[in-house]
Amino acid sequence: MKIIGSLTSPYVRKVRIILAEKQIHYEFSVDNPWDSSTRVSSHNPLGKIPVLIMDNEDILYDSRVIAEYLDSIESPQSAIHLIPRSSYDRTMVKRWEALADGICDAAATIFLERKRPTSQQSHEWIARQQQKIEMGIKAAAVELGDREWCHGHTFTLADIALGCAMDYLTLRFPEIQWRATYANLTGLAGRLTQRTSFIDTAPKG
Numbered sequence: 001m002k003i004i005g006s007l008t009s010p011y012v013r014k015v016r017i018i019l020a021e022k023q024i025h026y027e028f029s030v031d032n033p034w035d036s037s038t039r040v041s042s043h044n045p046l047g048k049i050p051v052l053i054m055d056n057e058d059i060l061y062d063s064r065v066i067a068e069y070l071d072s073i074e075s076p077q078s079a080i081h082l083i084p085r086s087s088y089d090r091t092m093v094k095r096w097e098a099l100a101d102g103i104c105d106a107a108a109t110i111f112l113e114r115k116r117p118t119s120q121q122s123h124e125w126i127a128r129q130q131q132k133i134e135m136g137i138k139a140a141a142v143e144l145g146d147r148e149w150c151h152g153h154t155f156t157l158a159d160i161a162l163g164c165a166m167d168y169l170t171l172r173f174p175e176i177q178w179r180a181t182y183a184n185l186t187g188l189a190g191r192l193t194q195r196t197s198f199i200d201t202a203p204k205g
Helices: 010-021 063-072 087-113 123-144 157-172 183-192 196-200
Strands: 002-005 027-030 051-053 059-061
Touching: 002 010, 010 063, 010 087, 010 157, 010 196, 051 063, 059 063, 063 087, 087 123, 087 157, 123 157, 123 183, 157 183
Parallel strands: 002 027
Antiparallel strands: 002 051, 051 059
């Protein structure tokens, strides 16, 4: 299978970490949908990444759909499941993913808005997205509490999604000092950065 995406997208990174944790071999094709030469839209009509091209040439897009599919694969090398089987636990982990992706959505919106000429930028719109980020981070910290992992007692998709979101903020918005404010999120980030899957996919850009 092949993954199409950029080296900085937190959504692409989430998928790559799942692949690494499940020890599934894949080809990675770097393509930034904002480049003039991009071919992303030829695979995803929405022009968004990541895109997964399956071995049978079927195409999946949206990181949450891809995550669901990849977690359903029984890898010969790894039997790990990152999304719980029970209905309640599964829902809670997917809620974490929605929160983390929402933080990324707001951050990416600000990043793109700031690429526009200064005179055309909407400061009100940027402030609205900043509020979403701040509230999202606070909610994550409150929900995490003093637990080691986001949900239950094991590493799951919830931790992957939140870890990717926090690292994206560090990359694009170093002025957001979440580490200084939330010690529990800093602790989680420290545990995640010890995993090979996080080390090998650290955003570059």
